[in-house]
Amino acid sequence: MSGRSGRADIISTVEFNHTGELLATGDKGGRVVIFQREQESKNQVHRRGEYNVYSTFQSHEPEFDYLKSLEIEEKINKIRWLPQQNAAYFLLSTNDKTVKLWKVSERDKRPEGYNLKDEEGRLRDPATITTLRVPVLRPMDLMVEATPRRVFANAHTYHINSISVNSDYETYMSADDLRINLWNFEITNQSFNIVDIKPANMEELTEVITAAEFHPHHCNSFVYSSSKGTIRLCDMRASALCDRHSKFFEEPEDPSNRSFFSEIISSISDVKFSHSGRYIMTRDYLTVKVWDLNMENRPIETYQVHDYLRSKLCSLYENDCIFDKFECVWNGSDSVIMTGSYNNFFRMFDRNTKRDVTLEASRENSKPRAILKPRKVCVGGKRRKDEISVDSLDFSKKILHTAWHPSENIIAVAATNNLYIFQDKVN
Amino acid sequence: MEFKLEAHRIVSISLGKIYNSRVQRGGIKLHKNLLVSLVLRSARQVYLSDPCPSLYLAGPAGSRGAAGVGGGPAGGPAPGSSPLKKPRRNSEEQPGGAAAAEEEMETGNVANLISIFGSSFSGLLRKSPGGGREEAEGEESGPEAAEPGQICCDKPVLRDINPWSTAIVAF
DSSP states (O other): OBOOSSGGGOEEEEEEOSSSSEEEEEETTSEEEEEEEOOOOSTTTTSOOOEEEEEEEEOOOOEEETTTTEEEOOOOOEEEEOOOOSSSEEEEEEOSSOEEEEEEEEEEEEEEOOSSBOTTSOBOOGGGOOOOOOOEEEEEEEEEEEEEEEEEOSOOSSOOOEEEEOTTSSEEEEEOSSEEEEEETTOSSOOEEEEEOOOSSGGGOOOOEEEEEEOSSOTTEEEEEETTSOEEEEETTTOSSTTSOSEEEOOOOOGGGOOTTHHHHHSOOEEEEOTTSSEEEEEOSSEEEEEETTOOSSOSEEEESOGGGGGGHHHHHHTTGGGOOOOEEEOTTSSEEEEEOBTTEEEEEETTTOOEEEEEOOTTTOOTTOOOOOOOEEOSSOOOTTOEEGGGOOTTSBOOEEEEOSSSSEEEEEETTEEEEEEOOOO | OHHHHHHHHHHHHHHHHHHHHHHSTTOOOHHHHHHHHHHHHHHHHHHHHOOSOOOOOOSOGGGGGOOOSSOSOSSSOOTTOOOOOOOHHHHHHHHHHHHHHHHHHHSTHHHHHHHHHTHHHHHHHOSSOOTTTTTTOGGGGSGGGGSSSOOOOOHHHHHTOHHHHHHHHHO
């Protein structure tokens, strides 16, 4: 699957729905593209369901805030699906300022045989109508239409970085740099502010909110991560404004690793609950960490994503790569975690066997049904034949967004403006 | 000495990023600017606490910030930046130019940036040292005190910081 060249096609978010039947992508140009998995047919057993384009629509347009003289980007920051409750599909998509609820539904019949208008919709001359008939529904070519059902606007002064649907399916939250708001899906002109870390004096600002997510089962709990590398678990039953956390997760800093850039690389770019709800995973610039909700003083697991970049931080600061926000995902059983890196590499860590693998999403290496070959980065000394040296890595090819099917071993990897879908080998 | 050069370079790069963020589409990104200001603060502390005599570094500060993808030295002085002593005469002219540039920059969005990031940033742009610069930095005595020495506002040292003016004039 490829896009046209040009910056508007850069994929900015990827998300499977709750069954894995649909896969949504959002891009920098404000478009959403939804893929649907083919139904597996008995005739072609060897062809596991492939994903084809199901619907494409323009979710957000660029806007201009006249009061502040600011342009508001149309880039889709996040997409989150609602669980399916009827024939239609619902998803939330957000840019920096506005969240929208979209309904995606199929139309495969249309009414024919109107009395007052003809088949092209033109009005008939009433004098020519001599009989009365009842319109009937006739099959038509399948049409998928997306309609915006709700627009949740004007609630965020700063840039929205996260949205998360609550397990009650009635509410969701949106988080920006300093505040988190709680919404009811039915109400667009009000939201409740549940976290506010804006200091009275902005000169005292020391940290911002970087990501937030609801607990998968407990509708009163959510977590949010900060630019200081900390995570807070909040309970909405405790008070209306959850500025006081129930739990505070922070790992003491390793003083031997201190540099000018220590603060930047400890900023958390993504936080995700495990499906079980028992763990949280965080991504900072160089590592992925798994935390047990019952242990606040340090993570239970730390995985090095690309530690060879530690000595290159100054260059990465110069070219802005150090500000890249990588996401991380769990597989369906919470046994494997995955995150992206540079050079179109992405990494998977098996939590049980402690084995890890580096794979590459590129056209040259990905013919259909080819098996991905593990990659290796050479960190010094002699470079073996298949290895890539750190200095040859292409930092413009970054994998920030990945998604894992909720129950099967199917992953979606966004490499700039290309989407790769990999499936487990069929035996 | 190396630390001072490296710190100076990082300060120049950081100022450039903050300046560029003003013209970026989508408005000033609070998170990124906060991180840049933290780096700026660390680099400035290292720069000021390094006991080397103050330097007059040749060349426009911006040129060393050239960003190669993944390339460039991770540490140490940039190539070709051997420290030169500028004639005293130039340093007299510089403040005039710097003042004009600063006045230009003080209006509009940079004032917003200053109010957002407070005294630790405005101290860099204010030409005359002292005043409210150091005592307002209560936040600096936090974790960053791990860096060598809390900086005392030493007027002679600050007055000699022409590389700062150089960095500002470059933008």
